[in-house]
Amino acid sequence: MANQNAEMNILLIVADQWRGDFMPQGHGGLLDLPNLAELCRQGTRFSRHFANATPCAPARMSMLTGQYMMNHRVVRNGIGLDRGKTNLALELRANGRLAGLIGYTSWIPDPRETARHDPRYSMFGAVMPGWTSVRPFEEPEFEAYFGFLRERGYALPDDPFDLWSGCFENGQVAPSPIAKEHSDTAWLTDGAIEYIAGRGRAPCTLHLGYWRPHPPFAASHPYHAFISPDDLPPPVRARAVELEGALHPYLNHCLKNHKAADYLQGADGLASALGTEDIRKVRAVYCGLMREIDDHLGRLFRYLKEAGQWDDTLIVFTSDHGEMLGDHYQLGKQSVFDPAFHTPLVVRDPRPQADAQRGRCIDRFTEHVDIMPTVLDWLGHPVPRQCDGLSLLPLLQGSTGRWRDNAFMELDFRDLKNGSHGALGLEADDCGIAILRGERFKYVHFAAMPPLLFDLANDPYEQRDLAGKSEFAEALSDCRSRMLDWRMRHADRTLTGTSASPKGLVGSLARSEAQTRKDREAIGNA
Secondary structure, three states, X not given: OHHHHOOOEEEEEEEOOOOOOOOEEOOOXXXXXXXXXXXXXXXXXXXXXXXXEEOHHHHHHHHHHXXXXXXXXXXXXXXXXXXXXXXXXXXXXXXXXXXXXXXOOOEOOOOOOOOOOOHHHHOOOEOOOOOEEEEEOOOOXXXXXXXXXXXXXXXXXXXXXXXXXXXXXXXXXXXXXXXXXXXXHHHXXXXXXXXXXXXXXXXXXEEEEOOOOOOOOOXXXXXXXXXXXXXXXXXXXXXXXXXXXXXXXXHHXXXXXXXXXXXXXXXXXXXXXXXXXXXXXXXXXHHHHHHHHHHHHHHHHHHHHHOOOHHHEEEEEEEOOOOOOOXXXXXXXXXXXXXXXXXXXXXXXXXXXXXXXXXXXXXXXXXHHXXXXXXXXXXXXXXXXXXXXXXXXXXXXXXXXXXXXXXXXXXEOOOOOOOHHHHHOOOHHHOEEEEEEEOOEEEEEEOXXXXXXXXXXXXXXXXXXXXXXXXXXXXXXXXXXXXXXXXXXOOOOOOOOEEOOOOOOEEOOEEXXXXXXHHHXXXXXX
């Protein structure tokens, strides 16, 4: 397999904040997204795919290191990644493949080996080691895009992000002042096509990261009016915000502190104060940003076909995490509910081995930690023992063997910039949340606060906490046991496969086929 795929291409497409139920008609959603629908028909859709962490940096570190947050420990945006961690790009380079990046990785360097006044510590993110940055979209390289706009005559404010102020004002939606041919989605897609063209027939590996449908929720004409707000479902939430807040102290804290302006540039008040009709309008713009990505995916896919590379390219489409979109009175992704973690995953393996699953939907639990092992396995490269996930190739080839029965997610709400967690009477290291999401029950464990338990069979929208109900004590205990098993089984094992011996170092830093089989058997019992 290594020789067979060595000359083939890899295209990892990562949207930002695209929730998993906003998909094409007939493929898990209601939207007119023809190019993503075509990818679903020619590939395989994973309907229960979950990000292992939120927000952006923790989610992307899980995807690109193959590790759960409890192991990579990038618990918040701005936290540095341990210098000892490998990543997908470094592994590809070690095996002779150049790894191109258009977009961003949200990586920050390890402060133990980087000067305290390094300018990257004033940024949201820098380029992760191993990637060859082709068209960067990290801060401050947003400057590259803003420079592109200035060259085309746009008068940008002192803070260029204020460009989108007024696109949602007093409940009225206005288009972005940027023409559709100059949008960030168009600019990033242009870069992807240029890079692939520049590689000619040389094997191409490209991580294409789109910024959208991430806030600010502002779309260029005509995408701002792509769909009528009346055609979209209302948010799922209790009849009053106070009832949502009563569910848990952390949720109450979010509802009373998250500002609408963090999502709608220039808006006033709290996100939780937005009414149902305003949320529908936000959702419509969000869908417009998705349709814009879909149109540009069509451009990219057409280029691959015209260049004769469509059937030589492994395509993976996903998102770093989801978006609450007004459900439970929340916007964003710093929540414990499914919409914040559930993301799309579509994989098109062009080889005949995947033909049996082409156009099908797999409903097993898959996670971001599976993406790095899948790409490496597809190329025939060894998977580092560091990786907590498993290759999806057996599922793509029709395997019905054991697989995990749950998804595992984490969130950390420490706020080192402002100390807002202090309002809950917590220290920073008290702010961890771990989530076990099974077929029926979802268990949310807080490090220093009461847990939550939802019966998804009877409460699919997670509106009734059962953690304190005596009749669910056994279910609660079982979930706790499973979570402990999971954490023990996946405690960092990077070096546990090697040992000193009278004959010197024995073992390997790569995961063996035998170990992978054992992992699959164990994960099925988690």
